[in-house]
Amino acid sequence: MQxxxxxxxxxxxxxxxxxxxxxxxxxGQIYALLFxxxxxxxxxxxxxxxGLSRSNVSMGLKELQAWNLVRLQHxxxxxxDYFATPDDIWQIVRTLVEERKKREVDPxxxxxxxxxxxxxxxxxxxxxxxxxxxxxxLFELFSGWYTDVRRLDTDRLVQLLSLxxxxxxxxxxxxxxxxxxxxxRGSPTASD
Amino acid sequence: MQxxxxxxxxxxxxxxxxxxxxxxxxxGQIYALLFxxxxxxxxxxxxxxxGLSRSNVSMGLKELQAWNLVRLQHxxxxxxDYFATPDDIWQIVRTLVEERKKREVDPxxxxxxxxxxxxxxxxxxxxxxxxxxxxxxLFELFSGWYTDVRRLDTDRLVQLLSLxxxxxxxxxxxxxxxxxxxxxRGSPTASD
DNA sequence: TCGGATTTTCAGAAATTTCTGAAAACCCAG
DNA sequence: CTGGGTTTTCAGAAATTTCTGAAAATCCGA
Numbered sequence: 001m002q003x004x005x006x007x008x009x010x011x012x013x014x015x016x017x018x019x020x021x022x023x024x025x026x027x028g029q030i031y032a033l034l035f036x037x038x039x040x041x042x043x044x045x046x047x048x049x050x051g052l053s054r055s056n057v058s059m060g061l062k063e064l065q066a067w068n069l070v071r072l073q074h075x076x077x078x079x080x081d082y083f084a085t086p087d088d089i090w091q092i093v094r095t096l097v098e099e100r101k102k103r104e105v106d107p108x109x110x111x112x113x114x115x116x117x118x119x120x121x122x123x124x125x126x127x128x129x130x131x132x133x134x135x136x137x138l139f140e141l142f143s144g145w146y147t148d149v150r151r152l153d154t155d156r157l158v159q160l161l162s163l164x165x166x167x168x169x170x171x172x173x174x175x176x177x178x179x180x181x182x183x184x185r186g187s188p189t190a191s192d
Numbered sequence: 193m194q195x196x197x198x199x200x201x202x203x204x205x206x207x208x209x210x211x212x213x214x215x216x217x218x219x220g221q222i223y224a225l226l227f228x229x230x231x232x233x234x235x236x237x238x239x240x241x242x243g244l245s246r247s248n249v250s251m252g253l254k255e256l257q258a259w260n261l262v263r264l265q266h267x268x269x270x271x272x273d274y275f276a277t278p279d280d281i282w283q284i285v286r287t288l289v290e291e292r293k294k295r296e297v298d299p300x301x302x303x304x305x306x307x308x309x310x311x312x313x314x315x316x317x318x319x320x321x322x323x324x325x326x327x328x329x330l331f332e333l334f335s336g337w338y339t340d341v342r343r344l345d346t347d348r349l350v351q352l353l354s355l356x357x358x359x360x361x362x363x364x365x366x367x368x369x370x371x372x373x374x375x376x377r378g379s380p381t382a383s384d
Numbered sequence: 385t386c387g388g389a390t391t392t393t394c395a396g397a398a399a400t401t402t403c404t405g406a407a408a409a410c411c412c413a414g
Numbered sequence: 415c416t417g418g419g420t421t422t423t424c425a426g427a428a429a430t431t432t433c434t435g436a437a438a439a440t441c442c443g444a
Binding site: 216217244245246251 | 432435441442443
């Protein structure tokens with residue numbers, strides 16, 4: 001592995017972290033390398049920098065492409081494929097969340113719904129269903145929140161995150177307003 | 193594996209899902225089983241229901257305890273250990289997030305800070321640092337948001353999630369207020 | 385302290401995942 | 415077409431992770 005020390009530290013750490021998620025170590029390393037690279041890299045450059053076999057890099061890149069985490073680029077007059085991560089880090093976050101939702105949350109929700117359709121054959125099953133309904137509702141809540149929030153443009157999103165729990169105040173106001181009788185429909189927020 | 197079909201479906205799915213995260217299949221299965229169980233189970237009951245070896249179950253339970261995901265209980269007059277998941281599903285979510293933060297986000301933030309302290313020795317390293325600063329700031333933002341939001345009681349949290357992107361309206365109001373000249377210090381939110 | 389019940393440990397076996405080199409497939413300029 | 419440069423595939427090798435049985439440790443009532 002022939003890398004500036006600073007980069008190497010990060011690449012190794014990210015590889016380890018990757019293996020704690022579903023991603024394998026080398027895929028994590030490849031991604032880390034591309035993330036900090038000044039320009040798009042081709043497969044041989046990755047091989048050289050990380051000391052992996054050519055075929056391993058090929059498979060790693062294939063996987064990253066399947067996740068939509070790298071973009072394929074071409075350099076004029078060069079037939080090789082070059083790979084890069086999006087410049088906008090928020091785009092990366094969005095892709096990551098989107099893909100994990102697609103692969104993990106959605107199938108789980110489908111399964112839970114199926115289970116909840118079944119007729120329980122015993123008190124034990126009845127209890128299991130009740131428990132799984134709780135889980136289902138939780139996932140639905142998150143899922144709905146996400147499809148909602150995903151639309152926000154990045155500035156708004158950052159604003160919201162920076163606000164943190166201060167948003168709570170708004171809820172308190174909402175509560176107070178709710179106590180006022182005769183309140184009409186609409187958004188009982190600060191805009192009133 | 194001797195389980196009601198409905199439970200078995202869930203246990204198997206959850207096991208698979210577990211292995212897509214850092215958790216191994218059997219640990220996932222044990223957790224799933226405890227989650228839907230009507231009462232706390234002892235190790236032998238888990239062995240019997242999931243068809244695993246006694247030692248495997250022992251290690252799985254140890255791991256779940258290390259994650260604070262199961263509580264140890266005792267039945268009067270019985271020397272065996274019984275295990276259960278918290279009844280409150282939100283407690284489970286909180287533990288899960290807390291532990292993952294501790295194991296993944298915090299160490300990464302530490303590493304990123306260390307890297308950012310170093311003096312870049314080349315333009316390549318300078319660029320890598322700039323990129324990693326972006327990542328660092330992103331993690332800080334999430335981390336700060338989380339420490340803030342974690343304090344909210346569950347009702348408020350659910351309220352917030354249900355609200356979804358409608359919270360955006362509040363930001364719009366905030367913007368409008370900011371345009372008003374001569375505004376004094378304090379929180380220019382609904383609470384004014 | 386003893387003895388039975390229970391849990392934990394751990395070395396090796398089994399299963400799974402990752403990695404590699406060699407060969408095949410692809411792709412385009414000439 | 416053809417040929418060289420490039421990427422992909424894939425069977426087996428290597429590495430890692432998971433799982434097991436047997437033995438050791440622990441724990442507690444008598």
